[in-house]
Amino acid sequence: MHRSVIAMASLALVSAPLAVSSVATAEPAASPPTVIARGQVAPLSLDVTPRGTVWYSQNFAGLLMKARPGREARVAAGTKRGTELGAVSVHRGVVSFATTGSEGRTALKERRRDGSIHTVANLSRFERTQNPDGGADYGIGDLDPSCVDDWPVDQAGPPSYTGIVESHPYATVTMQGTRYVADAAANAILAVSESGTVNAAAVLPPQPVEITAEGAAATGIPECAVGHTYAFEPVPTDVERGGDGMLYVSLLPGGPEDPSLGARASVLRVDPDTGTSEVVAGGLLSATGLAVARNGDIYVAELFGNRIRKIAAGEDQAGRWRRTSMPGDVEFADGRVWATRKVLASGQVVRFPR
Numbered sequence: 001m002h003r004s005v006i007a008m009a010s011l012a013l014v015s016a017p018l019a020v021s022s023v024a025t026a027e028p029a030a031s032p033p034t035v036i037a038r039g040q041v042a043p044l045s046l047d048v049t050p051r052g053t054v055w056y057s058q059n060f061a062g063l064l065m066k067a068r069p070g071r072e073a074r075v076a077a078g079t080k081r082g083t084e085l086g087a088v089s090v091h092r093g094v095v096s097f098a099t100t101g102s103e104g105r106t107a108l109k110e111r112r113r114d115g116s117i118h119t120v121a122n123l124s125r126f127e128r129t130q131n132p133d134g135g136a137d138y139g140i141g142d143l144d145p146s147c148v149d150d151w152p153v154d155q156a157g158p159p160s161y162t163g164i165v166e167s168h169p170y171a172t173v174t175m176q177g178t179r180y181v182a183d184a185a186a187n188a189i190l191a192v193s194e195s196g197t198v199n200a201a202a203v204l205p206p207q208p209v210e211i212t213a214e215g216a217a218a219t220g221i222p223e224c225a226v227g228h229t230y231a232f233e234p235v236p237t238d239v240e241r242g243g244d245g246m247l248y249v250s251l252l253p254g255g256p257e258d259p260s261l262g263a264r265a266s267v268l269r270v271d272p273d274t275g276t277s278e279v280v281a282g283g284l285l286s287a288t289g290l291a292v293a294r295n296g297d298i299y300v301a302e303l304f305g306n307r308i309r310k311i312a313a314g315e316d317q318a319g320r321w322r323r324t325s326m327p328g329d330v331e332f333a334d335g336r337v338w339a340t341r342k343v344l345a346s347g348q349v350v351r352f353p354r
Helices: 005-023 123-130 145-149 213-219
Strands: 034-040 046-048 054-058 063-067 074-078 084-091 094-100 106-111 117-122 137-139 160-162 169-175 178-183 188-192 198-203 207-210 229-232 235-241 247-252 265-270 277-284 287-292 298-302 307-311 319-323 329-333 336-341 347-351
Touching (some): 034 063, 046 336, 054 084, 054 347, 063 084, 084 169, 106 123, 106 178, 117 123, 123 178, 178 235, 247 277, 247 298, 277 298, 287 336, 298 329
Parallel strands (some): 046 084, 169 235, 235 287
Antiparallel strands (some): 054 063, 084 094, 106 117, 169 178, 178 188, 188 198, 207 229, 307 319, 329 336, 336 347
């Protein structure tokens, strides 16, 4: 069964030291970043205008924040207690963001130039009535019945199932008047028109992995499943527009985010017209955000890898870029990389030097 990205991240904190030791490499020494804001509560999403104004979320506090150059950050919008706010992006002065209530209701909203807040679309209603991945098969479909009986459902979820009704909007971007939403629980990229009509732009493919003896032992899966392929849910955590008119998506592969099943996160290129997708680069660990530079370079935040990696334009592998503690999101603006970090502790918003 799918868990929300926020819950998964919180639970996976116990695995963070393992993740750090498995992927840490000797990135070259670099100048420290400039800290824009400190002491933030789960700043998991940000966007930056060409003039350097930073819009970001404090997800757990349910706050939309605005930080202008040289000024302290201030609250630009808030939600009622117990409602998460995230999926921040800005386009022509209008800030898009999403809310997720404790009862599972999700919505796409906007803050207009005059500061007023408006609801654009009811995302949970779309998920409830359409369930875009309802026909997708997850898990292992060919297990022996005796193996199914031994399956630890409470720990590993059901051995096989189809897409459930669940919504957790995690990122937004606007392209040619359409707002695209990476819904991490719906396993899809949604397209929201200017009138608020919601459609599924892309249902992302299941993420298969062969169950090894080591992986089974680490996750509590019974030995009888070793050698089978488990289809995990695709969990989109960010969506950005590229100069080629395509959408670029950071994707968690479902299941454990520590290295017990390998570094399985990836970046996808998605055609918003056809919904087809292809892998740009894999082998990432807990990819929770990405940015696309004008020259096509892609920067990826690896939350539990404690670093930001770079996929050079035209390449299919991520290289080293910067080590930094628990980066949650990353953006590229004014020739520089901006990021949130320490996002599950006392979070920060930072700007790296050119």
